[in-house]
Amino acid sequence: MMRSNDTLSELRSRAMRPSEDALPPVIVNEQDGSPMVLVPSGRFMMGDDLDKESPQTVVHLDAFYISVYAVTNRQYRAFVKATGHQPPNIGARIDSLSFWREEGCPEEFDDYPVVLINWDDADAYAHWAGCRLPNEAEWEKAARGPEGLIYPWGDRWDENNCRNRNNKGEDSVAPVFAYPEGVSGYGTWNQSGNVMEWCSIREGEGNSGRVDDGDNALRQERGGCWRYPDKFVFRASQRSFVVPKAVNDFRGFRLVLPVSI
16 A cells, blocks of 8 residues: 555646646645645535435535545644644543644654544634635535545445444544545545544535634534444435534544635
């Protein structure tokens, strides 16, 4: 398996415009080093009609770049050092894991997704990185790939393609480059399983991406996680809502960079 540094080097070598008018298929965000893949503009069928929370509706999105991986402990450490932002919650009783200690996060966990952060933490990081959190439509389109699949890898459930309770053994969260069999058609890793991911839309907003300032306004989370056993929650269209101050050991985030044309 290609290691994360090798993958980043390969993506850097490909981050070039193939022509004067075409957008590069892969870029690297210079602020935090996140490799990002292009999701082209156009319509897609959001939702799968498999439950009342995921009705099918046609959505048009402008082109955007989305992180290949969830934000890692390595990246979050750089953010904390640069800004003085509080580190991930340390020692909370709800945790079953916390790689962060008072002295920081051990390097051996650098390539694991950062968890134990609330929505405001994720949003602050995104702004520092010159990006933003994905809205739920962007997140879903990236996860379903060009073919609009139920899971990032296809329409049939396979528990071996993502980290979940049935295959994690004694471990919990996995490195961000684990489970290559579960990569989406656009090239994003672990949008199903491993950790849930914060999105920028609250309940009832539609697809605008606007966010209420109220502390009690619900935010979106997507993706399923290592705690869950039920294949139903790992669908790319599965929606759930959570209060923005929630801090858990199964929720992280990835970034979106809108395209200006």
